[in-house]
Amino acid sequence: MSSEIETTFATDVYGTAAAVESGASYDDEEIKVLKDAVRALPPHAVNDLLSKGVCVRCIFRLFGICGEAYLRSLPPADMIRIVRESTNADSHVEDSGLKADEHSSCLSTPKGSEVEPDVCSLCLGILQFHYRNDKGTLVKKLSPLELAIAITELVKQEGHQIDSFSLEISLPPLIQENEHAVWLYLKRKFGPENKFQKRLPEQISVKDALKFALATSLETLLGVKSGPTSYRIRLTYTENATSSISSDVAERNGGSKRRKTGSDLSSELLEVTRECIDNHKCEGDNILERDLTDLEDSDESFECFNLPTEKIKEPCCLMFLCYRTPIYFGGRYFKFSRNVSQTRWIIEDERMGEASVEEIIGGSILPACQGDNYKFHAAGREDIDVRMLGSGRPFLVEIQNARQIPSEALVKEVETKINNLENKLVGVKNLKVVGNQGWSLMHEGEAEKQKQYCALVWISRPLEDKDLLSIASRKDMHVLQRTPIRVLHRRSPLDRPKIIHWMKIERIAGSSQYFLLHLCTQAGTYIKEFVHGDLGRTCPRYAKSILSNSFCLNLIKFLLSSQHWVNSGLQGRDTPTRCNGCEDGLFHDLVNHSIVDAYSLLHKLIFSMDEIKA
């Protein structure tokens, strides 16, 4: 291996980069990697691609070269030189011949390909690190390292505390089209060559090549490893709006609508074909052939596959941003107020309730994570005038783009802070940072079948002991709830069967007409409507197998006798006529149904949320 060439590389090509990074021996190693990579390529294909304005890194990836070869920039002139060397070396089978041939090979290089094109016709400058920034200014980074430095600055500026990162890259669809075009072009032109056929399926995508180029520098600069993690660095490349290429391409493929599906299809096809070639199946090839002929039919010749690429001289626009994927806090909340909604509730600019659970909890957690925003999710909800007591309702708070993940102690502090707020509207317990599984567990909780409630009920006659027995004896009572009038404006009119698992009456000292009704029902039961009957639209539906007739009769009697007392109001009718329709509703006359507390959820639910905590 010639030391002269290596020196040339180090000074000419890597001058700028070397100023930032140090270590000559490291450079040497990388140059060796580069040279080895170039030597492995089919020389005439390399020359051809260079003359078509394809950049060096794109050539690498077309021939499936991975890893470190993407780190350093290599001018095409040098690439040609190495290619020459290697072909000569092949013919002379001697390293010593290299030096002598060096100059002549340089001279005989085809004109135009020695200077790297401004913008690669394949990757549109992405792998050359040329792009337009968000202000539209053309930026030419000389190496991936420089782009990595710019990204690092952004990370520092945003102030994220990170222990690893992962790169997300999104590319304009034109890249995919170019990939397809060049693939077909290579297949046609160099297809018969055995070596090439084998190479083809191993092509590296622009995305992967970009990752090879950036990841190592970013790891060094940020001091953390890359890997699957919640912290994302996102590079979004978009076609320059001023470029007219895309419309050209669109027309060629017959209309923009078709183009979209067409290119998507062909990209899928590519994937399929690659696999198929690997597996030596002919199906894929057939599809490809068809695709190829399709394209040929609509075009002049295969040469035109390179036409769009030759036209393009506009680099892509690049936006890079970094963010953390949402982190979740799980726990259970209590609502102690009948004037606090679960979520922010505003009707025509007018706020309903004095506060919301969402805002109180989310607003307290957000500052601890320095996130951008929060979202509140809960396993079900209660009305604004219903309290949430007992074991509390499971919830998740999603924090978007958290700058830091708070420590256990800090989370505890937040919990204490919420619980000690002056107005005591809302409480939390078991507040924890949870992973994505918090979602599924909460949804399980939502689907849990049984919920407990407590309603303060007033009936129009004094409560009797037999009422207590009668109510307590009813197990798994089936009721049919026609969509309550309260929600009929937004829900579908339906008969909704629900089960009341059990009910118990608790007397309240000092009143014979007010009492507490404890009940456990199937999730989704409208409790208020069950209690007041909703104009007869919620009615008990007795399952005869479960309840004996006498029980039914007792209930009806209870209802009858209670009805007698109610609300004579304007309609002063007497008892005999009232007897007709009293199976409807449970306590239809009783009232103050609005005092309902959801005070406990079932044990199974508690269990599932305990799993979240684990």
Place this chain on the structure above:
Amino acid sequence: MNQSNNPPDSDTIRRQEQQEEPKQPEAETFVVEDEELRNLLVPDLRDFPATPLSAVETNFVSYYAPDFIKPGHDQYVYRHANGLCVIGLAPTHVAFKDEGGITAVDFNVGKSDRSGIKVTGKRKKNAQHFESNTALCKVCTNGNSYIVRCCVKGSLLEVNDRLIKRPGLLNSSADREGYIAIIMPKPADWLKTKASLSTLEEYKKLRDGS
């Protein structure tokens, strides 16, 4: 329970309480064990009226259409805060004055059977749009029949089809289970309709005076 005898003195009350106390466990009075929760759940009854408002009074604002189209055809419109209107017969409706009260309800009036239309979905597909004077049903007494009308311009969401089998619901509880229909007016239409209806006070004054 204290009403039947002479005015009870405090001693008799105490005696009764003492008698009742041992019975209570048999009657399964339910008690929440968690004391903290219990304290939250058990209300202070001083915060509540001896006789609270009824569910209808709490949830709806009552309007009336006395003598709607014809004299004595008094109807009510209960409007929920969500805009839905429950239509029914006011207690002073002339049909209640007939001997034996209402004996049958027939929704087959006008061009279609009102009870035969199935409204479905959030968007209330199939809901018919009616004017305020459109007939909803016919209520029959021994010898007479009366047309009940919408009173409110809007979409007919449902009619109370229970009334077909149990017309007596109208005699027993026309203000609740004996309602006739639920109509959803457009907000703008409602404002116009509302102006033509009487409030509870106006209605009371009108009927109490007569």
